[in-house]
Amino acid sequence: MKKIKLLFILMFALGFLPLAMAQQVKVSGQVKSAADGETLPGVTVVVKGTTTGAATDLDGRYSLEVPATATLIFSFVGMETQEIPVQGQTTINVSLSSSASMLDEVVVVGYGSAKRLDLTGSVTTVKAKDLAYQAVANPAQALQGKVAGVQVTNSGSPGSSPVIRIRGLGTVSSSSAPLYVVDGILTNDISYLGTNDIENITFLKDASSSAIYGVRAANGVIIVTTKRSSSREARISYSGYTGFQKVVNKFELAKGTQYIDLINEKNKLLADASGTAFTPVDPNDYPDAIDWYDEVLREKAMTQSHDVSVMGGSAKSLYTFGASWFTQEGLVKGHDYDRINIRSSLESEVMKNLKVGYSANLSNYKFKDVPGVFYNAYVAPPVFTAKLNDSTFNPMGGGSLGNFANPAAQLYYFNSRSNGIRFLGSAFAELTILEHFKLKTAYGMDYGSNRNRSYTPYYEVSPTQVDTNRMLSRSMGFSTHGFWDNTLTYENTIGKHRFSIMAGMSAQENRNLSLSGSNSGVENYGDHSLYISRGGESSSAGDGGSKITALSTFGRATYNYMDKYLFTGTLRYDGSSVFPADERYDIFPSVGFGWIVSGEDFMQNQSIFNFLKFRASWGITGNNNIPANLYTLTIARGGELSTAFGEGGNVVIAEGANLTTAVPPTLLWEKVNEFDIAFEGLAVDNKLSFEIDYYHRLTVDGIFPTTLSATAGTSGSYLQNNGDFLNSGIEITLGWNDKLGDLNYSFNTNFTYNKNEVKDLLEGTLGLYGGNLPVGGFFSTYTVVGQPIGSYYGRNVLGIFQNEGEIDNYTWTDPETNEVKLVQPNAKPGDFKYEDVDNNGLIDAKDRVFLGSALPTYLFGFNATFEYKGVDFSIDLYAQGGNKIYNAKRGQRLGNENYDLDFYENRWNGEGTSNDYPSADLTGDNMLPNSWYIESGSFVRIRNIQLGYTIPVKAVNKIGARSVRVFVNTSNPFTFFKYNGFSPEIASSSPTSQGVDLNVYPMSATYNFGVNVNF
């Protein structure tokens, strides 16, 4: 606490700076916007060369006592600053026009806001208009390609949160999700928000900007500001769209006789190898040709969104109310998502100097879930119809093809629903003291409750697709995350010095509780009858809970000298209950420097750069989202630790308990040590904007498993602060803004290069295997020093054995005995020929090599907009590359699973037919993780195309509206990629299992028509 007191004392000292007083006159007036004549509250009015000033009230009025000879400076974010000499006037009314420069833009930063000009870190803002039209359940899904350095991987499933990585992947065992701050509330996801609720989204990418969030900031910070009223005038607006989603780039599977051909080829090879007789399957027995994806996918999945908002104010208050409804069908039949949002905010100047307010957002969502049907749809023989007749599903069992689950039946009998409520609310009071001090206190909470009900009815589709348990499970979860923040901010401009100091404290408490239960033998008489208590005697129950508290103090100082030299320093002192009592506090510092080169004299004689800034920053951030309770040694009890003694009638359960595990001596937060250096600016008459960053993010003390000696007899490994992971890269953002006559146009592009590498692990630490493949139980990735996190690891394919001769010629000579050995004695023609990397005459685990990584090395985004007399058009592109996909779905084979069409067309089926693709027999050694399963994950996508028309004002005024805009929009209409799968986007939140495609949600395009009306 001492440090904090010191900060406060410093702030007071600054407040005592003497203020000069002279001959005074009283000046008052009103400030309006030149564009629409609306009054502007919050405009800063200062006497030039002094710190005397005021801000306009909600009616845009101000009143000041100033020296008669003074000059007043009127400044407001996004507006051109005006200077007006008083010259004895007592009323000065001003109209401010919008500023052409983005530099005056005010951006939110942690616990405050700042002029973009003053920033010394990497901060990017995405505005509402870039998001609102996209038909996504979760606003985060709309961010793909918008911001340099930000990778967004969407799974395609409605309502699901995308995997977002800011400046690469810096963690292996902890959460890699960024921190969201919604109107000051720290949260983990924003799936509850509607895109229309959002005013803007700001990314704090480097440590200088994010370190104010300390131990929560290591994965980057995304600040979301929701819509607020900015004027007293009441406004009602409606925006809505409706449309549909459709599967695109559907990956074709083998069908009908193609499949029978492959099965016969495979079975002949297997029979030949074991010397047994081979009887081919007769294609005439299976006349049907089915694509199972057609049976489980909707042709068109509908989407609708409607949003109404009311904003306005009275003399001292501003209010916002809104309600929205969003509904989206998933591509899979029966997959539905529905959400209603209600929001409200109020801000009121209750006393001269005292402002209070609140904001609240209530969201109620429901899901109808679907099972993981894609695996079954992929493997089911494409020679069966889904149903035998209107009421009976095809059992698809028996016969020579083996037993398969009928995907359509799987979908039909699946019955799972989820509902939830999320409430985020906060209230604040802000006291302005002595003009320059603002003391703000805010209390808020993020409350969530969710419930799920899953029921499996009695069904018997086939002997293997059968369930007679009538199992009902139900779960409920509740979470409350509360916080109390207090900040004191001092801002002032004295001559050429503009500075601000902020100090604050925050207390946070997160609690979770979950309850679950299940029972079998629950009869279904409709949803109203599905209760656990209506089942048999075998009900079970479980629960869980957690409590985490955190206490933080933080401060920031910014300084601008002559609009040329900039400094930002932040400090956060964080304590969190998840860490051991004696080591739970740490300091997270950052510093940033900026130099506005274009403000220097030597730059005044050039006309290329209108603005040029150089900035550099360094800081440390933390990731406390590590797995819970890992350092606490706990007792294992009951279950397998209990035994029974006695015989016959005297059997007694003897409860067991013991210390079975080991825990690390300490386990602390991961830290990211980040350095950022950048140029940004405007050139060619402000038409060209550019920003080029180099960053170097080193995760130190990363949580990574330390393998323990089995001889200790405790757990096989424990997590420890063990690894260093590096992400370094370059971000380039370019923009061009211009007009040609009545045509306004802009081009924006961003490019990111990132390199990921495990730099160091504690001595004695083995690497970490991941990417488990269910059939065969192989691991497909290995994380170890010198490679990217989750690198693919497997055997290297040299080619395909064309005939027995090639197998016999693949030999190795023992250098000691000169004995000649076959390297792959068990191979048969059509099998993979593997490289004997360690040259020992055997293909074994030591022949595995690194085969690339799922982490893209570059990301690319592009946006173009055109506006001509009310017509607007925009197009977005996104591309990523350098990443690989492990096409695991091809190798998950136990018997007569289906194949894809590409495989059918390219497979080896006799000498000389292919040296790339193996035979249809993908079992045995052909199933081992190897380079053939690795494919390029690069893709180029048209993210969005939109055409809008703003109806002329005269026409809409007749119906009482201020403005009406109609638009058509398509999202993801085209994606270009080579990968043999349904989508090159393989979303996995597990860092060591990324890009492993075990049947993902297919890709879809969205087509919408929408309208925005303002009254």
Next chain:
Amino acid sequence: MKTYKWILSLLFLTVLAFSSCKDYLDFPPENTIPAEGFFETQEHAVQSVNSIYAHMRTWPMVAFAYIIMQEITSDNAVKGSAVGDASFINDYDNFSFTANQFVLKDYWSGRYTGINLANQSITNIPGISMNESLKTRLIGEAKFLRALFYFDLVRAFGDVPTPVAVPVGPEINSRTPKNQVYAIIESDLLDAINTLPASYDASNKGRATSGAAKGMLAKVYLYMERWGDAERLASEVVSSGTYSLNPSFYNTFRVAAENGPESLFEIQAQQIDGNWGVSFSQHAEVQSVRGQWGWGFNIPTDDLAAAFDAAGDPVRKAATILYKGDVTPEGDVISGVASLDGITGTPRYNGKAYYPPSLQVYGPYGSGQNIRVLRYAEILLIQAEALIRQGNSSASATPLNAVRSRVDLPAINSPVIEDIYRERRLELAFEGDRFFDLVRTGQAASVLGSKGFTSGKNELFAIPQELIDLSEGNLTQNPGY
């Protein structure tokens, strides 16, 4: 100045509010039982020892690692199951496994996990204030069980690390010479003999007794070739009168005979409705009839069947080998799959792992069947062997023929050592001793050579490579690997 005072007091209050919540971050984690506070009561002492017994029935102790390393390596059994199912097991049948093969580590870590549980008890129970005689007994039980774990390890790997207390230190990364490992086993069992009761009340039946400890030590002395000591302890067990042979060899392996007069020690297993944890053991499941009750691994060889036939021993053959088509005395027809990997002819299974399905209450197939560790019949054979080794063939006839007469075999009046070898094989088949017996008696090379056994190498298994890597080379590999 008034305003400043006002701000100051406000700030003071804020600071106060924060500093007063020093306890704000200090509370035990939710939904956990912290280790502090354990090993403080008598109940904890009992619970910790119970957990060692419970560990005895887990996967690495009695399922794959056990059948693979103690039986399939021998001439008694092959892998079985389907071609291609767990084909790595064949690497043990033909001795081609390498130090990276994971069953080695399963075997190793299973036993050291047990040693940790025992060491927790042995280190921590002395500090608990509790009933002193119970305390002494519990420590004795833990030492008995620890001796079993070390006995497995020293037989399989030779020199092994020997942590005997917690917390463990650098001793886990160095190998203790084999004779010192045996010394630890001997000392643990001597302590157990001195501290354990000869029997328990009905509801504690199954805990280690002084008789079990004596019998175990007699067996350990065979491995140490201390024939006189082996004979002395075996004779003490015999003359105690506590134990006797079950009249029916077949019934010896059925549930009704568990913890009965022939039993010195068994791994306790029960099926208790609704209690999955206690009912979970897979010893019988992995071996039982494939396609009917179990997975069908660890399959009796024709060689074993021929050995029974050559000895004219239909009684033990019928109890040990269940052929497809057999009908058990309980009335179960053995059906199952048409063929098993490595078997030509009629599929067959380990009859000692047979568990009449009518007894099945809860848990995996056969999980209610105790796993026999030491039977009175073996004590008689130890006594007989120890006598012969000391040249006392005629005295050895008594215990040997006691075992033979139960299964209606004629008496041998002046037995030779080969008679003992054969009797051990036929009496104790599938009870985990065959491979170790072949190595101990020097027969391994001649009996197993044709399967791939290499003298000077395969007497010991490979130290799991991962442990050598983790010890940075301080653990050394056994010769030949």
